[in-house]
Amino acid sequence: YLYITAYQVQTILPMEYSLLIILVLFSMNALLNYFIETHSKARILQAFGQFVPLKVVEEICRHPDQVSMDGESRIMTVFFCDLQDFSNVAEQLNPKQLSLLLNKYFDEMTEILFRYRGTIDKYIGDSIMAFWGAPVAMQDHAQNAVLASLDMSKKISELSDVFIKRGWPGPKMGVGINTGRMSVGNMGSKYRIAYTVIGDSVNLASRIESLTRRYRVPILISESTRNDCHDIVFREIDTVQVKGKHNAARLFQPLCRKSDTDSDMDEWLKKHQQAIEAYNNSETEEAIRRFKILKTMRPKDGYYPAMIKILVDKNP
Structure with missing residues (x-):
């Protein structure tokens, strides 16, 4: 305005006025950009703050153009965790105790999921659904999911001891993990919408x-997840025909990082694989014999009694 007025009256403004105008315009532009950026960060925090770790939120804020809330197809890893026999646990607690137990459980498990950059999809009763690979893409989504499940298994054992000391039942968990193509994005109605994943890989x-529960192990993963984990030791569990799937699914149990193995574990896993090979070759008597030896070697391992029962029931 001052420049226009000065032009109309053919007056040259002093240098101080020119510098002041430039400074005011620069400040207004910076302030506008600040408000736009702050508003954008607030929207991102509102959308993802409760579902992803803070570091991921900060990454989204730095690169918002790389994140889409619209539906898209990605290769990702999805995770389901459930407290086993929770109905029996709930019957032994009053409402306040039940709330305290679940809140403590969810706090501890979510902290671990966030540590491995997982996205919380939802809490369903006593269950947790999470996924890796969105909203921020990552190369090691399968390994992060499996490492999180191993840490969660250790933590649930610690929590079980704490709860038992309080006179509460000790919870046990079951985790299922699969890697594959799935759809991810905002899904729902105009009344309620959620950032979630769907598809056969999720199912x-x-x-x-x-x-x-059938195999009495805390964690089971698919072959596709196993193939994307290069720093973890697994044991093969079984090959099953899953309802709704044409191809049989090979199942594995993650045990630990490769750096945590020793000669005793190597020897055990060698014997385990020999038993699995006999089982896969339909050598029932030989498989039962080997599973019984392994049961004696590892009396606290529920898998071997479960497999012996499966074989005996199939071949009475």
């Missing part, structure tokens, strides 16, 4: 989780 992970 398979849920079905795998339900099989942890």
Whole structure:
């Protein structure tokens, strides 16, 4: 305005006025950009703050153009975790105790999931659904999911001891993990919407989780997840025909990082694989014999009694 007025009256403004105008315009532009950036960060925090770790939120804020809330197809890893026999646990607690137990459980498990950059999809009763690979893409999504599940298994054992000392039942968990192509994005209605994943790969992970009870193991993963984990030791569990799937699914249990193995574990896993090979070759008597030896070697391992029972029931 001052420049226009000065032009109209053919007056040259002093240098101080020119510098002041430039400074004011620069400040207004910086302030506008600040408000736009702050508003954008607030929207991102509102959308993802409760579902992803803070470091991921900060990464989204730095590169918002790389994140889409619209539906898209990605190769990702999805995770289901359930407290086993929770109905029996709930019956032994009053409402306040039940709330305290669940809140403590969810706090501890979510902290671990966030440590490995997982995205919380939802809490369903006593269950947790999470995924890796969105909203921020990552190369090691399968390994992060499996490492998180191993840490969660250790933590649930610690929590179980704490709860038992309080006179509460000690919870046990089952985890199912699968890696594959799935759809991810905002899905729902105009009344309620959620950032979630859907697809056959998601359904398979849920079905795998339900099989942890059958094999009496805390964690089961698919072959596709196993193939993307290069720093973890696994044992093969079984090959099963999952409802709704044409191809049989090979199941594995993650045990530890490769750096944590020793000669005793190597020897055990060698014997385990020999038993699995006999089982896969339909050598029933030989498989039972080998599983019985392994049961004696590892009396606290529920998998071997479970496999012996499966074989005996199939071949009475």
